[in-house]
Amino acid sequence: MAAGKDWSPETYARFWGLRLRPALDLLAQVQDLPEGDVVDLGCGNGAVGPALAALFPGRKLIGIDQSPAMLAEAAATGAYRRCLSEDAAMWEPATPPALIFSNAALQWLGDHDTLLPRLAGSVAPGGTLAVQMPRQFNAPSHRFLREFAADMFPDRFDFVDWHPPVRAPVDYHRLLAPLGQLNVWETDYIHRLEPDGVGHPVRRFTEGAAMRPFLNLLSPSETEAFAARYDEALAAAYPAEDDGSVLFPFRRVFIVLQMPAHPF
Numbered sequence: 001m002a003a004g005k006d007w008s009p010e011t012y013a014r015f016w017g018l019r020l021r022p023a024l025d026l027l028a029q030v031q032d033l034p035e036g037d038v039v040d041l042g043c044g045n046g047a048v049g050p051a052l053a054a055l056f057p058g059r060k061l062i063g064i065d066q067s068p069a070m071l072a073e074a075a076a077t078g079a080y081r082r083c084l085s086e087d088a089a090m091w092e093p094a095t096p097p098a099l100i101f102s103n104a105a106l107q108w109l110g111d112h113d114t115l116l117p118r119l120a121g122s123v124a125p126g127g128t129l130a131v132q133m134p135r136q137f138n139a140p141s142h143r144f145l146r147e148f149a150a151d152m153f154p155d156r157f158d159f160v161d162w163h164p165p166v167r168a169p170v171d172y173h174r175l176l177a178p179l180g181q182l183n184v185w186e187t188d189y190i191h192r193l194e195p196d197g198v199g200h201p202v203r204r205f206t207e208g209a210a211m212r213p214f215l216n217l218l219s220p221s222e223t224e225a226f227a228a229r230y231d232e233a234l235a236a237a238y239p240a241e242d243d244g245s246v247l248f249p250f251r252r253v254f255i256v257l258q259m260p261a262h263p264f
């Protein structure tokens with residue numbers, strides 16, 4: 001990964017509690033597991049590692065991510081037995097895990113029609129695939145990024161043929177229900193963001209993840225102009241409350257698929 005293009009664990013951790021909540025909501029729906037390891041796929045900075053380790057004591061917890069900076073933070077939590085640098089799109093477990101848990105990571109990968117059944121097929125009999133992904137792509141917070149980037153920097157950004165990487169919950173239900181016991185749901189969280197005096201609170205949130213691919217292709221002066229336009233539009237879409245905070249609705253889709261204990 002090119003220097004300067006890696007994830008920033010510090011920026012991502014700015015809204016640590018708000019980002020952790022959906023992971024815990026996902027984890028709450030994971031039922032009994034068979035023997036085997038627990039894999040945190042796209043573990044990032046290891047934010048969910050301590051919760052996974054606490055819920056499944058005695059199991060080997062393996063963190064997998066592609067970002068050296070995030071993996072270093074994950075290892076430093078001490079929650080993981082192993083932290084491996086792998087591309088989740090290609091990764092295959094050495095032994096079938098009891099649980100593949102993936103929070104806010106698989107939206108960065110395409111072709112879910114192939115990826116999710118493949119991951120489900122790689123867990124142990126009776127094991128579980130548990131996935132949470134943002135489905136925020138058409139909300140102003142994310143739509144503005146594409147619109148302004150394509151308008152201001154058409155040499156680098158073109159979304160004419162772009163499709164959201166995350167599908168509607170019913171699509172995942174149709175795709176995965178034939179494979180096992182399935183639980184799919186969607187939640188709109190209402191995040192209350194405090195101003196920090198640096199930029200619109202929603203920008204301060206998206207800088208940690210969704211805005212990264214845009215900023216990676218901009219010079220410092222381009223970043224300044226892009227952020228100023230984004231801040232102005234965000235202020236209209238997400239106005240400040242009386243106390244200065246901003247209410248930020250954020251949609252996420254959840255999938256918990258428990259595979260049959262005995263293959264069909």
Ligand SMILES: C[S@@+](CC[C@H](N)C(=O)[O-])C[C@H]1O[C@@H](n2cnc3c(N)ncnc32)[C@H](O)[C@@H]1O
Nearest residue numbers: 042043044047065066067070087088103105108
């Ligand atoms: C938004 S963070 C989520 C981290 C963590 N799961 C959490 O809940 O805090 C997304 C993570 O997915 C990782 N990621 C994105 N694409 C990946 C890929 N193809 N293979 C492995 N990790 C990937 C990124 O490096 C990043 O650390």
